[in-house]
Amino acid sequence: MNIIIPMAGRGTRLRPHTLTIPKPLMPIAGKPIVQRLVEDIAKVCDTSINKIGFIIGRDFGKDVENDLRKIAESVGGEGHIYYQDEKLGTAHAILCAKELLEGNVIVAFADTLFRADFKMDPTKDGIIWVQQVDDPSAFGVIKVNNANVITDFVEKPEHFVSDLAIIGIYYFKDGAFLNKEMQYLIDHDIKDKGEFQLTNALENMKKKGAEFVPGQVSEWLDCGNKDATVYTNKRYLEYLKEDQLISKNVHKKNSVIIPPVFIAENVTLENSVVGPHVSIGENTVVKNSVIQNSIIQTNTEINNANFKNSILGNFVSFEGKSDDLSIGDYNTVQ
Structure with missing residues (x-):
């Protein structure tokens, strides 16, 4: 299993703390956010981790890069560093690590943490982690049919279509298929709201026969600003063993x-x-x-x-x- 973690944003809503380190390196119960994310994904996927690609800004520095490689090593993986020089959307970010888009791949954006009580089924074409939310207008959402198969991806709907928000963690059985469909967006300049969106690539994959299912988490924990990060720290302290x-x-x-x-x-x-x-x-x-x-x-x-x-x-x-x-x-x- 390869993991790709886009994390090139500096986290402006968490300033002043992100003036000196990237947001994914902020500590939650003693470990960086991105390390908590990698460890939780490893538990859910229940298989060995081969390579982890961290997509960062060039200004993050060598110390950050070394820390990220150590995080990959902590779960038995090999850490790789990629740079995103322009912020052109989720599909563009993932393609910065396109050499890891082969075989089984998990994509996880490093501004969110989760708790889940399921083990991922690697035989599925794709699994999209979701959580029910009160206001879906700020998120990409999914619609499902009676068989719990995803029928539609909608980016930040202006009118209600679903309250199942995509939390930013995805599994793909065929990373090369995802690579092809995201590259198609770039090559044909297909944008949604001014950016190359992963959800558009997912829609194309679905039309070509890929069957995606939701992986619903028990709790979705945001680290977007100070209050949310303090709350996430609280919840992790409650999960972990006191000793x-x-x-x-x-x-x-x-x-x-x-x-x-x-x-x-x-x-x-x-x-x-x-x-x-x-x-x-x-x-x-x-x-x-x-x-x-x-x-x-x-x-x-x-x-x-x-x-x-x-x-x-x-x-x-x-x-x-x-x-x-x-x-x-x-x-x-x-």
Whole structure:
């Protein structure tokens, strides 16, 4: 199985945190979003991973590229880096890794996470992960027949046609077939809403006999902005086993930890209450503080603070009270 992960966007809605790292490398319960995504896909597909192609911007840097290769290795795959120099739509993004479009392929856009209680059936022509939503107008959606086979793909419908939204994860039995149909869009300049859309390629594949079925997830978790990312961190902490989330090398003095939490190596807690739903990166110091439902990254110092529903970056110094913080790297707030 090959996996292709388009992730060239910088995540402007999650600034200031994405000014220093791409959004897919933001931590969720101690691991980057993209690593959580790869691990969850590996569990669902229940087969060996051969190659993982990460489609990124050229400005992401060699450190990011090395981190992505390590993520691929962590699930037994071989990491490959591809660049998307122009943002011309989903089909164009996937084609940046066209050499991986052969045999069984999963395409997963790295701005969403999911929980699913099914194992993928690799004998299907294609599986499109979906979730029921209240307002489908902002998404691509599918329609299904009585046999639960997909009959239509509609990109951001202006009028109601279905509430089954495509979450951005797809399986294809024949990657070469997908490659051919996406390339057809490029060669003939076929765009929808100004971009080369994957859904148009899927529609052409369906017309040529491919049978797609939905894979409905139990929960779809967005990481598009600060509040959504904090909520996703909360949900992952609730899923994961508590004994795997607190490092043995935590220096705790007169402090209370309320699970579920993630606490990394060499964290110091003094005269503080931490949790529930808090993730703390390595080498961070928390003193005389109460923290709930928040993400705190590495090498940060917090003193005399009381906050929740917040994200603090790396190398931050903070003191104060708030219900809603979003502080980027290397900032001091008192």
